[in-house]
Amino acid sequence: MVEVHKVSGSPFDGNVYLIRDEVPVLIDAGMDPEATLRKIRKYIDPEDIEMIILTHSHHDHSGGVVKLKEATGARVLIHEEEAGFLGDDMATVAYLFGISAPEVKADGVLSEGDVLDLGEWKLEVMHTPGHSPGGICLYERKARVLFSGDTVFPQGSIGRTDLYAGCGSDLVSSIERLTALEVEVLYPGHMEVVSGEVGRQIQASLRFARSAL
Numbered sequence: 001m002v003e004v005h006k007v008s009g010s011p012f013d014g015n016v017y018l019i020r021d022e023v024p025v026l027i028d029a030g031m032d033p034e035a036t037l038r039k040i041r042k043y044i045d046p047e048d049i050e051m052i053i054l055t056h057s058h059h060d061h062s063g064g065v066v067k068l069k070e071a072t073g074a075r076v077l078i079h080e081e082e083a084g085f086l087g088d089d090m091a092t093v094a095y096l097f098g099i100s101a102p103e104v105k106a107d108g109v110l111s112e113g114d115v116l117d118l119g120e121w122k123l124e125v126m127h128t129p130g131h132s133p134g135g136i137c138l139y140e141r142k143a144r145v146l147f148s149g150d151t152v153f154p155q156g157s158i159g160r161t162d163l164y165a166g167c168g169s170d171l172v173s174s175i176e177r178l179t180a181l182e183v184e185v186l187y188p189g190h191m192e193v194v195s196g197e198v199g200r201q202i203q204a205s206l207r208f209a210r211s212a213l
Contacts, residue, residue, distance in 0.1 A: 089101050128149070131163070158205050
């Protein structure tokens, strides 16, 4: 049975998720790798992790990736439109945190329609720009699970579009795509994991995006 654990190191981090399947992976990297690694060790040897999948390059989701990569030996994957943003203080908005983005290169890039085979779960890559140009969501069709990055959050919330290369119309289009999915559990990039009536919450996100953007 697949397990998902939230292993974020800091309240200021984007959510970091450990998926325990035949191929263990991390979704996002947060900013506090030491604390994240301590939490990971409760469930698994970090060296067993094979991939670190970044939903986008913003520092609160990618700032810890260098040390997590060193500790795990995992491959770092990010959407092709955002791979070049890593290490850029402006594009990663590291400047907002008063620090510089770590120098790191992705080991591979992801595109719309790619499928990451973890064993029991098959994560479908959905390119969902708006919050950032190369933002992605990851959808597991059979389990009806969605890792939404900063595209949508619980209770009708949405990602902001006023950061580097954000686009309101793109975000609306991306959320429209998400409303077509059957989702029973939402793992957002911030806030808490939610289950039950997730589709209704995504519809609320779409209404909010259409009215605000």
